[in-house]
Amino acid sequence: MARDSTLGELLRSQGVSRRAFLKFCTTTASVMALPASLVPAMADALEQAKRPSVIWLSFQECTGCTEALTRSHAPTLEGLIFDFISLDYHHTLQAASGRAAEEAREEAMREHAGQYLLLVDGSIPTVKAYSTIAGISNLDMLKDSAANAAAVIAVGTCAAYGGLPMAAPNPTSAVSVSDIVSDKPIINIPGCPPIPLAMTGVIAHYLTLGTLPALDHLGRPQAFFGENIHDRCYRRPFYDRGLFAETFDDEGARKGWCLYKLGCKGPVAYNACAHVKWNQGVSFPIQSGHGCIGCSEPGFWDAGGIYESIARGQFGTGPQIATAALVGAAAGAGAALLARSKKEKKAAAHAASE
Numbered sequence: 451m452a453r454d455s456t457l458g459e460l461l462r463s464q465g466v467s468r469r470a471f472l473k474f475c476t477t478t479a480s481v482m483a484l485p486a487s488l489v490p491a492m493a494d495a496l497e498q499a500k501r502p503s504v505i506w507l508s509f510q511e512c513t514g515c516t517e518a519l520t521r522s523h524a525p526t527l528e529g530l531i532f533d534f535i536s537l538d539y540h541h542t543l544q545a546a547s548g549r550a551a552e553e554a555r556e557e558a559m560r561e562h563a564g565q566y567l568l569l570v571d572g573s574i575p576t577v578k579a580y581s582t583i584a585g586i587s588n589l590d591m592l593k594d595s596a597a598n599a600a601a602v603i604a605v606g607t608c609a610a611y612g613g614l615p616m617a618a619p620n621p622t623s624a625v626s627v628s629d630i631v632s633d634k635p636i637i638n639i640p641g642c643p644p645i646p647l648a649m650t651g652v653i654a655h656y657l658t659l660g661t662l663p664a665l666d667h668l669g670r671p672q673a674f675f676g677e678n679i680h681d682r683c684y685r686r687p688f689y690d691r692g693l694f695a696e697t698f699d700d701e702g703a704r705k706g707w708c709l710y711k712l713g714c715k716g717p718v719a720y721n722a723c724a725h726v727k728w729n730q731g732v733s734f735p736i737q738s739g740h741g742c743i744g745c746s747e748p749g750f751w752d753a754g755g756i757y758e759s760i761a762r763g764q765f766g767t768g769p770q771i772a773t774a775a776l777v778g779a780a781a782g783a784g785a786a787l788l789a790r791s792k793k794e795k796k797a798a799a800h801a802a803s804e
Contacts, residue, residue, distance in 0.1 A: 457534060457657075458497030471497075474529075478654040481647055481726075482663055483673040492658040499657060503558045503566035505595055506540040509588040510581055510615040510624055511572030514643040515606040516542050521729065522646035534657055538566075541583075552584045559598055567656065568599035573608040573615040574630055575622035592630055601635040601662060602627060605649060607745055610638035610669075617751035628669065637662050638669040642745035647726050648674040666720075668748070674726070679716035679742050682724035685709065703739065713757035714741030721746040 455463075461471055475492045479485070484492075508516070537543065538558035539551065546554050558566060570592065578587035586594075596602055604627040607613040615624035628636050639648050652671055655663045663671045680686060688694070688708040695702035695709055703709075710717070716724075719742050723734040736742055741757075744750045 455500075456497060457499050457501060460501070461497075474654075475658065478651065478658055481651045481673065482655050482671075483676075484655075488659075495660065496658045499660075501534065501536045502600075502657065503562040504535045504537050504539075504569060504653075505555055505558055505566055505599075506537065506543075506569040506571070507588075507591060507595060508541050509570065509572030509574050509592070509609075510622065511606065511608050513542060515571040515609075515649075516540075518641075518643035518646045519605075519649055522650045535567075535653065549584070552586075555595070559595065563598040565600050566598075567653070568595055568602045568634075569605055570602065570609045570627050571605040573612045573622075573624035573626060575615070575624050577623050580622040589630065592627070596631045596634055599634055601637065601656070602631055603649075603652060604628065604636060604638045604640075604669075606644055607640040607642045607750070610640040611748040613642065614751050635662055636669055637665060637671060639674075640668075640670065640746040641721060642743075642750075644746075645674065645722055645726055645728065648722065670720070670746075674722040675720045675746065677722075678718065678720050679724045679736070680719075683716055683736055684724070685736060698739065709736060709739075709741040711759055712741050713743075713755065713759055715744030715747075715750070715753075715760055716742040718760055719744040719747055 472489065472493055475489045475496065476486070479489050479492060536558075539555040541551075544551060544554070572588075574588050574592055575581050576589060578589055581588045583591060604610040608615060608624075609627050612620075612624050612626045612629075615622055616626075628638070637652060639652060641648070648671065651673065652663060655661075655671075663673055666672050666675055668675075680689070683689075685706060685708045688706070689710060693702060693705075693707040694711045695707045696711060697703065698712065708714070714736065716736065723742070724736070727734045727737070743756050744753065747753075
């Protein structure tokens with residue numbers, strides 16, 4: 451079907467039922483924390499929308515963000531690419547290669563000037579010689595591709611903050627997308643890699659409502675980064691009771707106690723891992739027995755050891771250090787209260803037996 455067909459026409463031509471379509475809109479509203487009353491309006495708007503052109507640039511990265519995207523389940527990768535967007539350029543997923551690939555990017559930029567979405571994963575080396583594509587430096591390709599984009603989505607911590615390539619001593623002088631692009635709407639979806647649903651949910655929000663979702667102070671969608679992992683973690687009750695695993699194979703670890711003392715960064719990391727989870731909602735790192743490493747926060751690679759407690763003040767700067775100090779104090783208070791409670795119960799039991 452022609453590219454200028456509406457999404458409604460495209461879906462009907464593929465036998466997608468109205469019921470299935472409304473289910474998709476309901477899922478989108480749910481993951482983006484939008485009221486259910488918006489679903490009918492979203493459906494009407496989406497039916498009349500044209501498939502937007504999407505250009506995906508990969509720079510200093512590990513392909514982990516693309517790997518995560520291929521495991522999205524609401525909507526699926528296939529549905530996102532073939533039904534709702536026109537993915538016109540992506541190093542890993544496109545069929546074209548060499549000069550043909552660059553011609554596809556240039557054609558998409560020309561034909562959809564001012565309308566296409568630009569997705570970027572990987573940091574950008576400002577020393578041009580470090581990374582080039584088709585003889586074009588990453589820096590120049592980003593500037594060229596962003597010039598006529600409607601909006602830019604920085605996918606993954608490397609694109610959002612600089613990530614691992616920017617870690618000290620930063621040999622490539624790597625920077626984030628927002629350090630280069632300043633005249634376009636930018637939405638950051640950090641994570642190493644980011645949650646697939648955060649990526650597809652933001653794109654679906656843009657498709658259905660024509661706007662970017664509400665963002666926090668770091669340019670992240672509030673629907674996915676509005677709460678810290680600690681507050682939604684199923685191990686939180688153990689933290690409040692002062693029950694902590696001391697090693698990864700002790701009794702506490704086997705009982706699922708809090709991993710705070712083993713370096714879990716959940717109290718200062720904002721992400722949807724604890725309730726959205728991974729692999730179609732099966733699990734997330736803390737549920738699998740490993741503490742959060744805080745990969746959705748700026749500078750997490752330089753924030754001290756993965757297994758160092760945040761109470762030492764190594765994670766982040768400014769408000770994050772204050773938060774870490776408060777969390778450490780709360781953890782100590784919780785442990786003290788638990789010990790006091792046990793002592794009082796023991797004393798009461800002893801008195802009752804006399």
